[in-house]
């Protein structure tokens with residue numbers, strides 16, 4: 319065991335993203351030499367041209383500043399910890415030459431930041447130098463991306479491969495009506511660039527998977543998780559812990575939201591410390607199934623943006639080891655304490671999970687929540703499926719098959735097939751006795767995913783003849799009855 323050097327957030331980008339680097343050296347000078355030979359980019363941040371420590375950098379051995387010990391000659395022993403503490407307030411302008419300078423145009427643009435004493439030039443330059451990766455550019459990603467861009471974050475990455483839908487416009491302010499049908503990543507880039515052309519935008523129009531996550535995430539200082547599904551949420555968490563990146567988390571459900579900062583450093587909880595396992599499939603519906611108040615992601619995404627800015631600039635108390643919950647109906651914020659779980663499978667000292675896994679399998683659900691874009695077949699070759707065209711032909715022949723609608727009552731108020739039986743998916747286990755196991759059942763939902771789960775569940779419970787309506791009521795509207803409203 320050697321000496322641990324603790325790297326502050328602002329310098330981690332020069333130390334391969336690490337918050338701790340272990341070296342073995344007899345004194346501080348040798349330890350820092352070893353550190354800077356491992357990570358040469360750190361050198362000009364720590365040392366001036368004359369080889370002296372920069373005046374805005376303090377080095378502590380344990381709780382003592384080496385200035386009060388034997389300066390760089392201070393001896394260190396195995397097990398000692400060295401802390402690098404850059405000053406936040408003060409420091410002559412010359413000390414800041416390592417940070418990018420601001421143009422006069424930028425100074426004017428960000429002047430309301432520059433006037434805030436805790437923020438100032440140094441905070442603004444740190445923002446300019448920083449990169450943030452947004453996972454998802456939807457309800458949470460909209461305020462997050464727009465505020466971070468306006469605030470002057472240097473580089474924004476966007477992982478998003480969806481297209482803009484009419485139903486997004488109620489809350490996803492990155493998009494305008496004319497953007498419907500466009501690639502979200504490209505439309506988001508245009509909006510962000512129109513807010514602040516100084517921001518570099520990098521788009522990743524791919525689903526985030528175990529194969530590409532580490533490669534994409536490693537290039538950014540901070541990750542902001544605005545995803546809408548559990549497989550991606552666990553994937554982002556695990557990748558952040560493995561790469562040593564802070565993960566600014568937000569989630570929303572109808573009128574409620576949550577925010578936290580996971581894995582700010584090795585002493586703070588990760589998402590798995592809070593939720594070691596995902597809920598069983600079907601228990602927690604998505605926004606597409608259960609709806610969400612349009613303003614809510616505006617609040618939660620803005621809180622995420624504040625946390626991202628605090629982490630980058632080093633001001634304030636980050637929301638690590640704490641979870642904020644927000645209830646819009648009661649207009650109540652609550653703060654819950656979180657603790658790093660010493661037994662966490664991922665972030666404990668001896669983790670069981672050391673590489674990314676199959677998250678769709680782990681969560682028992684797909685990592686997306688929308689209809690497949692592939693054209694629907696007119697006739698199904700799978701005996702467990704029926705297409706809308708086949709169902710229409712049966713109606714035309716005068717047949718009246720038993721149709722089980724597993725959507726929620728609010729959804730059936732929007733559109734419905736005639737003569738269906740409604741049992742929402744989450745009530746199905748308790749209401750199984752209402753169905754005849756000998757009868758043919760055609761299961762139906764919005765896009766065909768929940769009804770597929772329902773059909774599978776019924777088959778497991780002894781129902782012999784259950785078919786899933788492929789593409790759900792959306793397919794019915796698209797292929798059979800275009801007058802039917804969709805959502």
Ligand SMILES: [Zn+2]
Nearest residue numbers: 588591662665
């Ligand atoms: Zn953990």
